[in-house]
Amino acid sequence: MTGSRSFLPWPLLRQFTAGDVLGRGAAVRSRRTDDIVPRTTGADRVAHSVCPYCAVGCAQKVFVKDEKVVQIEGNPESPVNRGRLCPKGSASKNLVTSDLRQTKVRYRAPYATEWQDLELHTAMEMVADRVLKSRKDSWQDIDEHGRKVRRTMGIASLGGATLDNEENYLIKKLFTAMGAIQIENQARI
């Protein structure tokens, strides 16, 4: 820090030796001020992304330093947004780096009044077991008119409008193969 410097570089002396007689400009700059660079310039890399909020599809540049997102801003090359972002798009860094984000699996047992933590792979196994059980318990080979349906009406899903196409593709593929049909998303809403 600058605090422990000797008296010599004190602005008052500099201001009479430089052209800044009133000591309001060049003479009073701290070393940190001289050395400052935008953190985008110092980033390790830039990932090209797209805003996660509405469907306009604004291109974003995600600046990463030490494996942390240090800035997200509009990409001026994009024909969609020309580098501009709305308040939500501008808050993207706040969104992805928020302290409020969940980072652990939380589990609420039947009739429980509190959450408990679960190990990720354990939680995956529990979900897989429940899906298979519900599927088995609610399986229909034929409907009430005797028509072949080979499905389960016991498992439903809602979501997808903020997910990637690749993700939705796998979701629909898996659910269809397991016979679940009540698969819906925001487009219905």
Add this chain to the structure above:
Amino acid sequence: MTSANSLFGPLDPAPDAGYVDAPKRKGFFTDTSVCIGCKACEVACKEWNDVPENLYEMLGTSYDNSHSLNANQWRHVAFIEQPAGRSSVGLPPTISDAPGRDSVDLGMPTLGAAPTEVPEDEKPDFRWLMSSDVCKHCTHAACLDVCPTGSLFRSEFGTVVVQDDICNGCGYCVAACPYGVIDRRRGPEGDPKVGIAQKCTLCYDRLKDDQRPACAQACPTESILYGDVEELRERASARVATLHEQGVMDARLYGNDPDDGVGGTGAMFLLLDEPEVYGLPPDPVVTTKDLPQMFRRAGMAGTAMLAGAALAFLRRTP
């Protein structure tokens, strides 16, 4: 030697502050006639400059819940609901009576006003004005003139910037600013800059790498333009002329006149009503205008001030 106009009148501030071969003066032109009140500027500013939250409270002043420019709010979008043709003189609330207090009458007649029946056939020609306010980066910046530590400084771009590592939180600048912009940060607890004077830096760091300030980069409608002040002044004049041609006779510029009380500002505005309507002082004057006279009449006072500055600086030394 102090030039006669270093504290008043037209001038190019960066060379005056000792910069040789300074780049052209940089600033903002905020054209409120195309502002959509989205507040992207407020958010982009906070994201870039790590400005913490301001307040979580609905204020009832149309869609403005940021209240005013302060240490945690370097861009502030004002919203004014107004029937056209009706003079709407509202004074902005000051920071001292900020949130938490009882609802303040902002003098904006359409908001929370005594309910009146709108005559069935009468179509009110309603206006909703929005304007993104910011530090003016004055040609003659009183905050800078009174800063005893040299924390506030004039950058090579002609802008006025706080050096966080030097500011000791004395607060002289807060009282000096004719626009009520600069302010010491009061919270949140644990923020490293609590107690330090804070305001828009015109993204000094970004400018050094030839990047646009974060607010201007984000602004969806180019309401906030960034560039060379000289050129922005021309653009502003041209824009007013265009609007006048289109019949928008209310359009006027604010801060573009180098002969005004602060020597013109680095951040100028195109407004659609009187400055007061937007919470801007109509005729701001640099509070240190008379300082040279004071120097001549009472040199001792000046010396004392410098001594005070030295003490203030020393107090920061561990």
Add this chain to the structure above:
Amino acid sequence: MAEAHPVGFQWVMEAKKRGARIIHVDPRFTRTSALAHQHVPIRVGSDIAFLGGIINHVLQNELDFREYVVNYTNAANIVSDKFEDVDGLDGLFSGFDPETRTYDPTSWQFAQEDQDGELGQAQADDAGDTAEQRDTAAGMQNEAHGMQVGSHPPRDETLQHPMCVFQVLKRHYARYTPEVVEQICGVSQEDFLEVCRAWTENSGRERTTALVYSVGWTQHSVGVQYIRAGAILQLLLGNMGRPGGGIMALRGHASIQGSTDIPTLFNLLPGYLPMPNAASHQTLSDWIDGVRNPGSKGFWANAGAYGINLLKAYWGDAATAENDYCFDYLPKITGDHGTYRTVLDMIDGKVQGYFLVGQNPAVGSAHGRAQRLGMANLDWLVVRDLFEIESATFWKDSPEVQTGEIVPEECRTEVFLFPAASHVEKEGTFTQTQRMLQWREKAVEPPGDARSELWFFYHLGRMMRESLAGSSDERDRPLLDLAWDYPLHGEAASSGWGEPSAEAVLKEINGYEVATGRLLSGFGEMKDDGSTLGGCWIYSGVYADGVNQAARRKSRHEQSEVAPEWGWAWPMNRRLLYNRASADPQGRPWSERKAYVWWDEDAQEWTGHDVPDFEKKKPPSYRAPEGSDGVAAIEGIDPFIMQGDGKGALYAPQGLIDGPMPTHYEPVESPFRNLLHGQQGNPTRKEYRRSDNPLNPDPREPGAAEVFPFVFTTSRLTEHHTAGAMSRYVEHLAELQPEMFVEVSPALAAERGLEHMGWCHVITARSAVEGKVLVTERLRPLRVEGRTVHQVWMPYHWGQGGLVSGDSTNDLFGISLDPNVLIQESKVGTCDVRPGRRPTGPALREYVEGYARRAGVLDHEEGPVVTASADAQQRSAAAQDGADQHSPQQREDQ
């Protein structure tokens, strides 16, 4: 648009700078109105009357773009003389069946097509069971299918035949005069005519007008017909398929377009292929013919290839010609399995497990109480989100816990909340609102246990397959035979828990040759013999030449304004659909100013600024040989290549449940009687009449107007995002709009004693929600049918979670759906507004039930849906020729 899509609005501002006139039609004065030249306040739910008025203005004054209309629309087609319009039938079209509240559209068909012999099998099916079509939201299929009409209906290009579409349309809208518009919409004749003038003067050869809408149109019980009305107007004025024209659905989620194209929707498979229906699609050929519609024009003729490529993508080597490419593995739908039906089934204990992936229905869906009560009656619930949203915490802090309806110690639902990866922590494509796919690069690893959906569903599938390995149960074959082998990467790959390659999935979506792995250049290369596979035919080409075309980022400064080398748009990178219509019938640009795609005589091909949405080498002079169908039947002057007759549909004889032309119906909840007809609301709307879904009473009921006298509507704020999960938990957004509020006009404030910034609450038969009062002249009372109506507006972003909390506006809505697509009416309802806070605890339910009791709807005693006169109902039913071949089905959920 400035409110919800500010960055998109930059282009409106750009146009304004260049002299465009901006008109904003909206119930309230918004940030969009502030920048528009003209704001036209309108009564919520009256848009068809407004648009119908403009259509009438165009037709009465012959302001249509005649050369475009004659050549490119079905204006000249002759409609069957059995068709009867609403004016003679008290608001019903011909063919109405009061039992099922659906139409037999046989009488709506074009002349000579209503004889059995002239209809294709699929067309006959389609025309038949509209009750089933309503249940399966068949309208969504028509989004890409187009109408299944014959390719050569009789035409009168002089447009004089009394039964030609042009004349039918003209009669249909004749009643929509400026006076009627003023009466129904509360829009002054002066304002209305100003809109008519601006729209028509800015359309034609030299100029085009764009129409932009959002969920303010879709979320209505007549929502599809709102958009149809817009389409009719844009077709009449020649604004479709041309630069600067069109109808823009501004969609509200980053990839909501993608999630419709590659759907997570019950009635669709990727590329708008229908989920097979147990009733009509028991075999592969039934299913394909149902899409292909033999006898019609257009590119759906190749549906066999699209369907078989999907089945091959799903079941790989197991899918062979011998086993019909595993068609049998597809589960079959049998009716309405939409999200609202499913939630009611949850309440009834019929559903065990529920996944919520980046969705917060406790706040975002209509009738929040039903949503939460449904979740509280499951065996298990999996929530995948960035934050601890309301849909994950309903068991401990929902409004129903306050009222005592959910008791944590008695609620059995097991809840798993998995942290999700954000958009910068995974790679993949979003499809934005103009059908453009953009690839995102991964910037950083997700924190802690956060994972992508790709990871979650891949590994869930892997584990289920491992559990079932060796099963001899036939029902497990679809899972065990599933092509589920994607390369994994990342640090965890060695332990088997790696991240699946999104590029590999995108390649499968694009399609490739099975033998060589060569990626397809487009859907034209898809074969119906099993030699190629591809997961979504309309996305084929996104990996053309082995290059991820969605990842292209050529600077806008280095390419044309159309920017064809930024991302990739389906189909085939066409940026403007049906752009053949940007040239005249001879293939020349309509004007120099509006040149976009045209026929190059020298090169003998279509060329221009965009990829022509037409066969490149088919000249404008091409006429189809007698008896042709499919692609060969598309003539050189048929720009609408997905429609059965190649023409833009002014009149829709097929594909719509509620009529061939939009007609004004009142919203389900309205303080006004339908001025035009005895039929009050959409007679075919989907309703679930049950005691937990009461609807505010019909205005005909005595006293109805006193209990719920006001109209309310909702929308987004710029500062928040939908149900709030991505904004209420984010400091820089939450502080900008920190509290729930209710906007009222000064007049309503005076009438109800509401104080600016004081509390008030809004009540419906479902719930009461409270908020701060914002008194503003941005809302003003309208004069409708001779009396004043107050409209109330609320944002809907809050719930009990997040940095800022508040009541959820969507709790106020009941569930009534558009019959075509099963989207709920959540942009309009009736309500009461009272000063002060709402009651809390069990008192809240008593309070709300008191209102329902006074309104006479507590025990589902709502009035009838069909309110046209008995005589009109009989005549409508009789208008169809012959006996109804489909017996009415009894359903509780009419």
